[in-house]
Amino acid sequence: MxxxxxxxxxxxxxxxxxxxxxxxxxxxxxxxxxxxxxxxxxxxxxxxxxxxxxxxxxxxxxxxxxTPFASYAVNSLIVTIGSTSLGLLFGIPAAFAVSWTRVSWPAILTLAARMAPGTLFLLPWYVMFRQVGMIGSYTALILSHAVITLPIVIWVLLPSFDGIPRSVYEAAQVDGCSVTRILWRIALPLVGSGIAVAAILAFVFSWNYFLFALVLSNGDSKTLIAAAFNFxxxxxxxxxxLMAAATLIALPPLILAALVQRWLVSGLTLGAVKG
Amino acid sequence: MASISIRNLVKRYGNFAVIPDLNLEIADHEFVVFVGPSGCGKSTLLRIIAGLEPITAGELYIGDKRVNGIPAAQRDIAMVFQDYALYPHMRVYENMSFALELRGTPKAEIDARVKRAAALLHIEPYLDRKPKELSGGQRQRVAMGRAIVRNPKAFLFDEPLSNLDAKLRGQVRAEIKALSQELKTTMVFVTHDQIEAMTMADRIVVLQSGAVQQYDTPEAVYERPANQFVAGFIGSPAMNFFPVEWRGEAVVFSQDGARVPLGLESCGPLRQAGKGVLGIRPEHFAVAADPADGMAVMIKLVEPLGSDTLIHFDLAGASAIARVDPSLRPKVGDRVSLRPQPGKTHLFDSTDGRVLQ
Known part of the structure; x- marks a missing residue:
C-alpha cells in the first residue's frame, strides 16, 4: 500500500x-x-x-x-499601434455595449471572424484595396489587422465589464449618468487592467500576424515579419x-507577454463593492 | 420633495405578471415601507419608481410629473442599494460628490454639502478612503451619504440593512428613522424584515404576488390585519392560526371539537360564517388563573428571551407559540392553561383568508 x-x-x-x-x-x-x-x-x-x-x-x-531593418520595424510599429488603437477604439464600446445590453450575438460574430482563416478576408480585401489604389498603404494594413485586434479587445474586455456589479451601473444611472458617461466615468476606470491586457494581446497578435502584410504591403510598407520571409x-x-531578425522581431512580444502576466495576476479588484 | 402616485401599474416579464394591477399613493414627506416575502414584487416596484425597470402598463407620477419612460437619470431620486453599489475606484468624497458634479453644482457648494452629509453620518474621517478600505457599516453610511447630498425628490432604499450584522442593523435602522425625521423627504424602503417595517414606517405596504394586501400604519397593520396573509406576516413570532367552527352557541376547534374560551363579543362574525380561522398572536395568550377557564397545553419547547419567554406547544392539532412572563419559569413537560386575551383575537375566512367582520 x-x-x-x-x-x-x-x-x-x-x-x-x-x-x-x-x-x-x-x-x-x-x-x-x-x-x-x-x-x-x-x-x-x-x-x-x-x-x-x-x-x-x-x-x-x-x-x-x-536590409532596411529599422524601416521595417517602423512599419511594424505603425501597423501594430494603428490596428491596436483601432481595435481599442471600437472594441471597448462594443464590449461595453454587449455587456450592458446582454445581447451577445455581435460578440459571437466577431469571434467567428477571428476564428475564420485569414485567407477568407485576404482575397476580397486585396481586390477592394487594389480597386481603390490602397495596396501597400498603411491604412490597408491597419484596417486588415483590425480583424485581429478587434475580437481580442472585445473578448478580453467582456468578462471585465460583466464583472462590474449591475448595481454600480444602476447607481450611476440614478446619480444622473447617461450610458456614455457610465462607460467613460464608471466602467472604463474599473476595467483598466483588462484594457491593458487587451491592448498588449492585440499588439502581440497584430505584430506577429504575417499573412495580410505579406500580400497587402509593398516594399515601402512591409512589416518586419513579412520582410523576414525574404531571407x-x-x-x-x-x-x-534570419535568426538574428527573428530574435529581434520576437523581443517586443516577449517583453509585452511578461507584462501581460503581471496584469493578469493583478486582475480586477472589485471586492470593495459588497460588504 | 414629492408625492409618488402609482396608477393601475402592470409589470410583466414575458407572460408572467410580477405586478398584475397595482395602485398606490405615497404622500409627500411620508416614510413608506414595502414589505413582503421573496418574490412578492417589492424590489421590482422600487426599481420601477427609480426608473431602472420599464413599466408594462399603467402610470407613475413623481410629484405632478408623469415619469413613465423618463430615464432614472432624469427622475431626481436617490437610491441606496442592497450591496451599496459604491464606485470602487472613487474615494468616499468622490462617491458622494459625483451626482452633484454631474449636475454642474459649484465646487464650493459640493464641498459644503458633502461635508454636511458626512458630519450627519459620522463618516468625516473616511472621506479620503476607497470603499474597499471601509467596513460594511461604513460603506452603508457612505451609500446613504451619496443619497443625502443630492437633496432629491425622494429616497429609495432597497434592503440596505440586509448585509449588516444584527447589532449594526438595529443602530442603522434607528439612524435612518432619525434621518427621515430630519430631512423630511419622501422615503420608500424595501425590506423583507417586518421588524424594520414596523419600526421605521409611517405606513406599511404589505405585498404578496405583486398585489397590495394592506396599506396602513404599522399599528393598524398589526392590530387590524386585512387578511390572514398580513396577520401571519406581520408580528414575530408569527400569529397562531386554528381552524374553528360555530357549534352549539360556542366556538370550537374544528380538529377536536374542544371549546375555545372566547368572549361572545369576539364570536359575532363566526356566528354568521359558520366556520373560519382563528388567529391569536403569541403575546395575546394569557395564563388562566383558573385552569378550568383556559385550554390545557403541554410545553414542548421553552425559549427564554430575557424580557419574556416563548413556549411552544400543540393545540388542536397545530403547533403554536405563546409569549409568557419569565417569572412563570416554564419547563418542558409542564402543563399550563392558556386563554386568548379578550378582544385580541382575529377571525379569517377559511377559503380566501379575508378578515371576518
Whole structure:
C-alpha cells in the first residue's frame, strides 16, 4: 500500500516532468533561434549542431547592413499601434455595449471572424484595396489587422465589464449618468487592467500576424515579419541573418507577454463593492 | 420633495405578471415601507419608481410629473442599494460628490454639502478612503451619504440593512428613522424584515404576488390585519392560526371539537360564517388563573428571551407559540392553561383568508 506522502512525492515528480516537457517544447526553438543568431554564419547550419562556439554579433551587423531593418520595424510599429488603437477604439464600446445590453450575438460574430482563416478576408480585401489604389498603404494594413485586434479587445474586455456589479451601473444611472458617461466615468476606470491586457494581446497578435502584410504591403510598407520571409531565398537562405531578425522581431512580444502576466495576476479588484 | 402616485401599474416579464394591477399613493414627506416575502414584487416596484425597470402598463407620477419612460437619470431620486453599489475606484468624497458634479453644482457648494452629509453620518474621517478600505457599516453610511447630498425628490432604499450584522442593523435602522425625521423627504424602503417595517414606517405596504394586501400604519397593520396573509406576516413570532367552527352557541376547534374560551363579543362574525380561522398572536395568550377557564397545553419547547419567554406547544392539532412572563419559569413537560386575551383575537375566512367582520 502506498502512503500519502509517497503519492504526494510522485505527483510532485510528475508535475516537474510535465513542466520540463512543456518548457522544452516551448523554449527549445526559442533557445535555438537565439543561439543560432549569435553563431558565426558557417556554424548556423552545421551538422551535428555545435553547442560550444564563440558568440558573435556578425549576423546582426549583416542584417542591419543589408536590409532596411529599422524601416521595417517602423512599419511594424505603425501597423501594430494603428490596428491596436483601432481595435481599442471600437472594441471597448462594443464590449461595453454587449455587456450592458446582454445581447451577445455581435460578440459571437466577431469571434467567428477571428476564428475564420485569414485567407477568407485576404482575397476580397486585396481586390477592394487594389480597386481603390490602397495596396501597400498603411491604412490597408491597419484596417486588415483590425480583424485581429478587434475580437481580442472585445473578448478580453467582456468578462471585465460583466464583472462590474449591475448595481454600480444602476447607481450611476440614478446619480444622473447617461450610458456614455457610465462607460467613460464608471466602467472604463474599473476595467483598466483588462484594457491593458487587451491592448498588449492585440499588439502581440497584430505584430506577429504575417499573412495580410505579406500580400497587402509593398516594399515601402512591409512589416518586419513579412520582410523576414525574404531571407528565405530560392537558392541560398541567410540563416544567420534570419535568426538574428527573428530574435529581434520576437523581443517586443516577449517583453509585452511578461507584462501581460503581471496584469493578469493583478486582475480586477472589485471586492470593495459588497460588504 | 414629492408625492409618488402609482396608477393601475402592470409589470410583466414575458407572460408572467410580477405586478398584475397595482395602485398606490405615497404622500409627500411620508416614510413608506414595502414589505413582503421573496418574490412578492417589492424590489421590482422600487426599481420601477427609480426608473431602472420599464413599466408594462399603467402610470407613475413623481410629484405632478408623469415619469413613465423618463430615464432614472432624469427622475431626481436617490437610491441606496442592497450591496451599496459604491464606485470602487472613487474615494468616499468622490462617491458622494459625483451626482452633484454631474449636475454642474459649484465646487464650493459640493464641498459644503458633502461635508454636511458626512458630519450627519459620522463618516468625516473616511472621506479620503476607497470603499474597499471601509467596513460594511461604513460603506452603508457612505451609500446613504451619496443619497443625502443630492437633496432629491425622494429616497429609495432597497434592503440596505440586509448585509449588516444584527447589532449594526438595529443602530442603522434607528439612524435612518432619525434621518427621515430630519430631512423630511419622501422615503420608500424595501425590506423583507417586518421588524424594520414596523419600526421605521409611517405606513406599511404589505405585498404578496405583486398585489397590495394592506396599506396602513404599522399599528393598524398589526392590530387590524386585512387578511390572514398580513396577520401571519406581520408580528414575530408569527400569529397562531386554528381552524374553528360555530357549534352549539360556542366556538370550537374544528380538529377536536374542544371549546375555545372566547368572549361572545369576539364570536359575532363566526356566528354568521359558520366556520373560519382563528388567529391569536403569541403575546395575546394569557395564563388562566383558573385552569378550568383556559385550554390545557403541554410545553414542548421553552425559549427564554430575557424580557419574556416563548413556549411552544400543540393545540388542536397545530403547533403554536405563546409569549409568557419569565417569572412563570416554564419547563418542558409542564402543563399550563392558556386563554386568548379578550378582544385580541382575529377571525379569517377559511377559503380566501379575508378578515371576518
Amino acid at each position: 502506498t502512503d500519502a506522502p509517497t503519492t504526494d512525492r510522485w505527483i510532485r515528480y510528475l508535475n516537474l516532468l510535465q513542466l520540463a516537457l512543456a518548457g522544452i517544447i516551448i523554449l527549445a526553438p526559442t533557445v535555438w533561434m537565439v543561439l543560432s543568431s549569435l553563431k558565426p554564419s558557417f556554424e548556423v547550419t552545421a551538422y551535428p549542431p555545435t553547442l560550444v562556439f564563440t558568440p558573435t554579433l556578425e549576423n546582426y551587423v549583416q542584417l542591419m547592413k543589408t 528565405i531565398g530560392e537558392g541560398s537562405t541567410q540563416w544567420g541573418a
